[in-house]
Amino acid sequence: MDPDLEIDIITELDLVNTTIGVTQVSGLHNASKAFLFQDVEREIHAAPDVSEKLIQLLRNKSEFTFLAILKQRALTSGVILSIREQEHSYFELESSGLRDEIRYQYRFNGKSRTEVFPYRMADWQWHKIALSLSASHLLLHVDCNRIYERVIDPPETNLTPGSNLWLGQRNRKHGFFKGIIQDVKVIFMPNGYIAQCPNLNRTCPTCSDFLSLVQGIMDLQELLAKMTAKLNYAETRLSQLENCHCEKTCQVNGVIYLDKDSWVEDDHCRNCTCKSGVVECRRMSCPPLNCSPDALPVHVADQCCRVCRPKCIYGGKVLAEGQRILTKTCRECRNGVLVKVTETCPPLNCSEKDHILPENQCCGVCRGHNFCAEGHRCGENSECKNWNTKATCECKNGYVSAQGDSVTMEQSIPCCSLPAPDSKRLHSPKPTRLIVAKGPVLQKLVQSFFKPSYSTGFGCILTCGGSGRGEGDGAARRSWWPGKELGRILSPDMHERSRSRSPFAGALFPAAGSSALLCLPQCSFDHIFWQQIPQL
Template identity: 35%
Template sequence: MIATDQNLIKSTNHEGDVLDLIPLLKRTSSPGIQYITGPNNITPAIRLTDSQRVVILPDAVSAKAQRFLRENIDITFLATLKQEIGDSGSILSLSTGINRILEIESSGRRNEVRFYYTHDQKIQIETFPYKLADNHWHKLALSLSATDLTLFVDCEQIYRRVILTLDTNFKADKISLFLGQRNREYAHFRGALQDVKIVTKSHGYLIQCPHQDTSCPTCAQHQHLQKMYEKMQSDIQDLNKKLLQAEERLLKVEQSPCHYCIYNDTMKKEGERWSPNKCTVCICKNTSVICKHRDCSVVDCRNPVYRDCCKPASDNCCIMDNNEYYNPGEKFQKSNCFYCACDNASIVCNQTSCPELNCSKDSRIYIDGECCPICNGTNFCALDHNCHVNATCVNLTTRYICQCKSGFHGNGTHCKGVTVDCSPNKEDEKPCHVNAVCTQIGHTYRCKCKDGYRGNGRWCQPVCESECKNGGRCIAPNKCECRYGYVGKYCENDINECKLGIDACQGQSECVNIPGWYYCRCKQGYDSSWHQHSMYGLQCADLNECLGEGDGHTCHPSTKCYNTDGSYECRCKYKDDCSHGCIFEGYYHENNSRWISEIDVCSDCSCKRGVVKCHQRECDCSKRKINYSCCPHCAEKRSCPHQEHSLEMSHGQKWVYECQTCECLSGEVDCWPLECPKLMCSDVVKMSGDCCPRCIDDDPCHENDQYSVINAGLIPSLCRYHGRKYRHNDHWNLHGDKCTTCKCKRGHICCSFNQTCTALERSP
């Protein structure tokens, strides 16, 4: 068990650093920024109004915030805020260009607090349902300890989540820290901010709420304690191992007699050897010192001459100190710079003579293994060389080398010509890539990638000026091949299979489009015991509202409910003596009456013979009386710029961006996570560009043959499009779009951008 003693916890809780952001702002007069007095009279507060403002911290502050994230696993973001009702805006953001790296956002439209972060270079989001935009002051704390994320509001813990690991090795060149906005253009916060801080210590929220409970360690403290415990365990194991080894050595000493020798008042160990002089060798053996004369090597000289320890015999041969011997007149090299000869038992040595140098001593270089120095910058090739005529002499710092010229091979002193040309070899393989130009140069060739390609010539890759998006790949210069579900020159547009009528939803289901894909949802009055989009709606079964399934029934108590396919009927219990009105939301409604739902003011409801039907109100912007909350696009208000493309989104318009549903209201954009269908299958795939995972067997456009095994015989093999029938593997162009090719695949229409299309290039 890991210890959680408070003293140990406190020992792991460093003091940490606090980055108080508002005082670090450059205090200049700027539209949309006003310094005010907040709940804390000691620290400054700012009111943010105009959306044209830019509240950005100095680069040094941004760099320090990034360092905080890199070096700490316990970090807390604090803010005291007062947000206008209905406003959606960023409280704090680390961004590069239009891309956010880390952001805390409050949405007054959906009453959510959102935490954006990056994991594996992809944006992630945690959404906390909570209403901050109520025009009242609140204390907000978002505490991150390793992967444990906790939200505090007004000193109360509201949510606690486990998230993925944050990316802290930021690769972007320019990262800016913003207050009250995501970047220079988007997510402007309207309201007031005070005490916006980044704290790097455990329980950092105590700065804001000092009376909060800290009896439990944070996740980071827990990890630190666990590492300490594991280190203690490892240290104990090492100590036990060393103790056991010491005991074994001690036991051997105790079991063996203690033998040693004393020589000249010095203790010698058993078996130890030493030489008191050049000619004597001694050894300690069984407590006794045994010394003897050093052995002399046997030489086969006719009259050898011994030196040092060995007695002289004759004055004919020579023997060195290392017992090497030489015959009279024999020459040898004693070292790199000395040449010697045996002369009547005497060794005569002469030093190698070096040529004079015309450079100063400071400019001379001494080469390891050479006797004579050289001048720095010596042209060895000009002095002398033995390079082949088809080789090039190359000067190095201390010598020269020979390299065979292009078209020849060898060691440089011998070079043999070879012939390599641009024609295919014996295996019919060309030396250069198919998208490279081969140029013959003498006996060899050179490969160079064609325009629009990059590489070394043997391998060339096409270049697209803009990145192919959503899983598309660049297959030719500025030509992208899009995977199924996307079209456009750079695969930037999602195919709306539902709108184009190329979905395969069957039975009692309807098509719902999502980026890169679609799914089939059971119609009202139907449901599926399996996940709704499985088998493309073939599993949608009737709900028995009379038994309370679905939303139940609305029959008057004087009638009896009878289930029908997709609906139900209310019949009189006693002949015609009954009411055909409806009981809905706790109220009685007359037969054939119409009203607006009290729960959903944008729903028009009607009662017909006991059955209530509700549908979203149609928006006719030409009418005088319009409920703008239900039809926001009818209001003549400011539009919103798209986050990335040069598009203006009208007031009330919704779109999908970065796997979020975005909405423009009064010139401001609010985005929330895209709702994905619930999956109940084991084989799930999520391809590049997809926002939601999908079941492999639900996607016949996927290259997995599992679909044909599972759904064979359930989905018709013919495809119908614009009044025509197509067989399996038939191809055709999408109606009105020559650049999109569709394919019939087991009764399903799969469309993708045609990489050979030139219609875009011809269009004005």
């Protein structure tokens, strides 16, 4: 039993130290003390702090049980327990041997109420009594037997401060109990009689349990009504939001862009657009350069695409814009003219035999110099690689350069991704050759000559070509890749012969044993298969 849910009246009243009218005797059992209440004037009541403790425990309680073990002298009447305030009794349990009845007195709505239960307890025998209250439901057990069960007016439990607790009498002068009392307790829990009679099974919910259930259902109904109102309000708001266009935004490097906003990523030379909250970027399209014979394509600072700039020639060596050469002095190619530049070279921490002169530089470095560590940056999907006299940018695995070969750090040509190969298709950034033989032939693609030409916003434009043998000038080859126009069919002298709807559709061989013609397909390798074709 939880000690916070019960109060032991005999212990709280400290009857051991009481000398007038009370004597400790043997009880029904030896687990607790029993006391004989003699037929003399006495004042057995609780101290103010004990009474206040009981008042607080009873406050707002709808369930509690009064327990006692007693042995009453025959033909006597007396109050077992009384809780009262001056002339008003909140709780009083009395046993009358003259009328053979048990009386329970309480208050309801400020008025006194009394319940009478016919039963003989004044027979000088040991009896266990348990009076249980659960709201308006009353149970009376005697000797662990349910004697009475009634529905009464709910007793008041909010006692007035200053009320007092009396044991074995009503007040100072009346209701003296004559006999032995043991184990007087008040239990503040449902079915408290089980503490006195553990073998009594709890078979049904108490009245207080039922009232709590009803209150819980009422609370749930109130909560359901509130939730229904909130749900209806939310549905109304949602129906309004369905007609509202909620624009999705994109956030890049702390900058928020609205839907369909476009911007340029200077670091990667890409045009980016915010589309429904997703950033889509495409590399800027750089058209092929047709520089004049006296110019070379070079990269200019803050520009993504190369431009044509006049070249310089010194001693048969061709220099592009910005490249340097060491003669007696250091000279740099600027606008087609070698201009003298002054450059202070740092001292080298290596032997003279390990001195090397990097390409297009005037200052030497030590062999094994880390050119990649000089702060240059390669393009997207590429990485820097050191050589003896320079550094170049090379594409990572799975990518192919949009220019075709490794490039210098200054060029920073982007790399385009290619699909991974499978068992039926040939996807390769390496060159491809078309082989055609006499008789029924097996037309196939082998790694030979596929080079990227330049980058577009949608992919790479590849230069494809190869070698083959034909049966005559202008022998036509059957197309096996139908589709939209992808490139141009060029002759070996780079003149356009026709436009193709596939990389090899309508390819012409000018003469037997001559080189195959060139074409410019896009960098999609889908639908290229091994294929058997008849003799042409």
